Amino acid sequence: MKTNYQKLFQDYTFKSGVYVKNRLMMAPMTTFSADENDYVSQEELDYYKERANGVGTIITACAYVSKSGKGFDGQMGIDHDGTIKGLAQLVEGIHSGGAKGVVQLYHGGRLAVPRLIPNEETVSASSIAPLEDRGFYSITQAPRALTTEEVYGIITDFGEATRRAIEAGFDGVELHGASGYLIQQFVSPHSNHRTDEFQNPSLFSLKLINEVKKVIEEYATKPFLIGYRFSPEEPETPGITMKETFSLIDELIQADIDYLHIATTDAWAKPRRGIVSDKSRTECIAEYINKRIPLIGVGSVHTPGDAALILEKGATDFVAIGRALIVDPHWVEKAEKNEADTISLQLTKNDQRQAVIPTPLWKLILEIEGWFPVER
Known part of the structure; x- marks a missing residue:
């Protein structure tokens, strides 16, 4: 193995006692491929199992914890006990390859898709409409502000989802506090204009962590792991800047979770505002954390060299691989065998079966120009 790849394959034991065989994780990516009941589909089972032999950890696509929080067509649910059977099959497939399985817990808040939720009524910290189109859906309607009692109800939903994850056999949960979804909506000065106790931007996150720990x-x-994914900045003004992110990081570290996971499409993007630095956001965050908690870096990882650079220059403890692992399910094994030159860096229109990609996801890959590298 090339010397600069060796660190990618060092094992690690988290403070909770969960052992992982290497520093590579499969990033949580929406598959749009659950069945008509929002249960895990056979195509999803095959997709994850195919990728479980290399990475130390698979973080699944986000699963909604409440009916009001569904944010994608074909999104899997973890909102009632009927979902446990399929989730157990999913984690069994992940474990069969030697990876640990972490399920990402999610509520879309004001970015839930109205036609997919009860009464088409979106909810959030406050009744502030989204300013930007984010992702696959354009959501412009103003949400209804949650009552204090309802906020506590959603906290309970996250706890119940954690119980289901435990019963299914997962090794941890990751709270989806990124990408503008509900947890982030409480953190953000743009979307949280509350006057009750939850006007404190970190309180909702901390209450969630406390509930998950109790469960x-x-x-x-x-x-069993608790992780937290966060977006370091928002485009809105007012909105989350690196200053708010550093404050949240301190609170999350104090809450004694297992890891933090940056959400960014480019690991080397510079901070927008809140601090002045020539370094990337990844480097700034890692420097601020100063090894107080394990940090996962992500964004524009195409080759093993890209991953090694995030660990070294970015000073993170783990690297999450996203689209590259969809393009080549055996990316990690090839890197470990020093066969990086055989890693597929793009798809052809005939690669669905070979790459074991669920049909709904495959259709979107072909439809959305520039999302994935596809030879056309």
């Missing part, structure tokens, strides 16, 4: 204490019979 783990009651139900887990083996070590």
Whole structure:
């Protein structure tokens, strides 16, 4: 193995006791491929199992914890006990390859898709409409502000989802506090104009962590992770800047979780505002954390060299691989065998079966120009 790749394949044990075989993770990516009941589909089972032999950890596509929080067509649910059977099959496939399985817990808030939720009524920290189109859907309607009681109800939903994850056999949960979804909507000065206790921007996140910990204490019979994914900045003004992010990081570290996971499409993008630095956001965050908690870097990882650079220059502890692992399910094994030159860096129109990509996801890959590298 090339010397600069060796660190990618060092093992690690988190403070909760969860052991992972290397520093590479599969990033959480929406598949749009659950069945008509929002249960895990056979295509999803095949997709994750094919990618489980290399990475140390698979973080699944986000699963909604409440009916009011569904944000994607074909999104899997973890909102009732009927979902447990399929989730158990999913994690069994992940474990069969030697990877650990973490399910990402999600509520879309004001970015839930109206036609997919009860009464088409979106909810959020406050009744502030989204300013920008983010992702696959254009959501412009103003949400209804959650009552204090309803906020506590959603906290309970995250706890119940954690119980289901434990019963299904997962090794942890990741709270989706990024990409403008509900958890971030409480953190953001743009979307949180509350006057109750939840006007404190970090309180919702901290209450969620506390609830998840209580559930783990009651139900887990083996070590179990809590991770938190965050977007370091927002485009809105007012909005989250690096200054707010550093404050949130301190609170999350104090809450004693297992890891933090940056959400960014480019690991080397510079900060927009809040601090002045010539370094990337990844480097600034890693420097601020100063090894107080494990950090996952992500964004524009195409080759093993890209991943190694994030660990070295970016000073993160882990690297999450996204689209590159969809393009080549065996990216990690090839890197470990020093066969990086055989890694596929683009898809052809005939690669769906070979790459084991679910049909709904495959259709979008072909439809959306520039999203994936596809030879046309």
